[in-house]
Amino acid sequence: MKILVVEDEIQLQQTIVQFLENEKFIVETASTFSEGIDKLISFDYDCILLDIMLPDGDGISLLKELKKMNKKSAVIILSAKDSVDDKVEGLLVGADDYLAKPFHFAELLARIKVVFRKNHQNGEQNISYKNIILNPEDRRVLIDNNEVKLNRKEYDLLYYFMLRPEKVFQKTTLAESVWGDHIELVDSLDFIYSQIKNLRKKLKEAQAEADIQAVYGVGYKLV
């Protein structure tokens, strides 16, 4: 899967590239509007991560150009602005998603997977790890082909774990990805612990081969 990162902040661009390469994507970059246009004309990408503010133009215009070219690439806008207008305009012009900077990499990955799935309707929909199969379309989880009933938050948690099995998720990342930015409310992140405990119980009851492991002081991972 090929991704183009259009981002003028080189430091940020490089960290995103490094992360995506760790996730086994093929990544190319563009730091300016004109460089972005050149790459869009010359190559096809599955997904484009687009910064709104570029030194020689804005991401929205680039998006419009892309739509004129009739390319099928999914576009996720990355903006430091976090403004409703930008979001609405971006989505109207044809962006598939919008992510405000700064973001968790786990969140970015989840969004990429979602837009990618949307743009490849006929492709493989399900995410699977060991004997767990997760269908994001109708939010169903199958273990050994038996459906497991999960509540909304448990499903969201599992979805994040399934996207990146064997990788550690920090508690804050999980809390923010699944509950929004409500984590500041509670003195401890114990509520995640109880949610994960429930999820583990359900996985175990359904005889899943995978289990969620606590990584002391940091977070959890699916193994």
Add this chain to the structure above:
Amino acid sequence: MKTSLKNYTFRYLTISLLAVLAIWAILFRSFILDEVYDNVDDGLKNQKIEIIRQSYVDPEVIKTNKFGLNQFRILPVKQEEYNEMNRLTNEMVFMPYDGEDEPYRYLRTGFYGKDGKPYALEIRTSTVEEDDLIYDLSMALFALYFFILISILLVNHFALKKAYQPFDKILKQLQSYRFGQSKELNPIETNVIEFELLQSEIASMINRNEQVFYNQKVFIGNASHELQTPLAIAINKLDLLLEQDNFEEKDYIQLAEAKNSLWRMVSLNRSLLMLSKIENHQYNIKEEVNFNQLIQETLDDYEAIFETEEIKIITEFNAEFKTLFNRDLANILISNLIRNAIKHNNKEKLILIKINHENELSISNTSDLFALNTSEIYNRFYKQGFHVESNGLGLSIVDTILKNQETIQIDYQYKDGLHQFILKK
């Protein structure tokens, strides 16, 4: 003691007019008296000449040694006591007709009779009528004083009221003026230079302040915005580090904590951006929002938190609270109030949400804090208690949202051990 402008001037006019009229009355009285005595004296002197002339014609006149009908007497004097000078005096003489002493004017002089002997002549005339004049004059002056005062009162009441109309209008506009709304003052038609000046000065002062306020807003917005990118870089670099396997456990924990701190900064930053966005009217699209539904959705979102924190939620919905509001802002409003109720709760762990009739919604919670100071709780970065994780912007955002949307007002009260925030249409 505070008094209105027209009464204030009236108070001083009353005193100063009294003084001015008193001085004027004294001067006028002495001037008139002077004129009156001058007249009386002229009459007496004229009488003197006529009496002396008569005494030369009629020798009987010289024998008038008692004040009779003629009001004069002639007394023979020794040569040493003879004085030809006109001596004028005021004296009180007993008058039998009203049984009182009455003022008289005396002229004393001397002359040599036809017989060559020296005589003293005394002529007197009553000045009763002249004193009445002075009395009348004083009465007239008092009448004038009160008449002037009443006129001033009337002028103050009617004319000044009209004259101060532009001033009242300016005042009214200032009363309804709210800082940061960048509403221009309506220009006022006036021919009074001072009012025009006042109005233009106020307008330019407001403009200056609004400009400063606007610049500050832009600055906060830009600063928060510019911080997002470096924060994003730092967080994402830590993310990459955390994915590596070659650290020891304690290093992981350090990195994770560093990342958490950065995220707190991000959330603070986002709250500031949120405030500046609301203030910049970026949420102007309103629609009818059903708050009952909204609260239920928000409560569902927080379910996990209520569960772990063992917070008991009681909802009493007896009516539907619906109003025109921006949906995003309504969401933020309700979640901020509920978060506030969670954050400041105590071991009783109770949150009570009531909609008893269609224009009142209350969110109450138990807390260890005493009644809050309503003049401070909506301030930015105001923190009550010791919540390290709280950024002190939650209620400030609530306040800004309500001021921006203008359809709901908030009240706070501390009753029966519950902190209640009441939203009213």
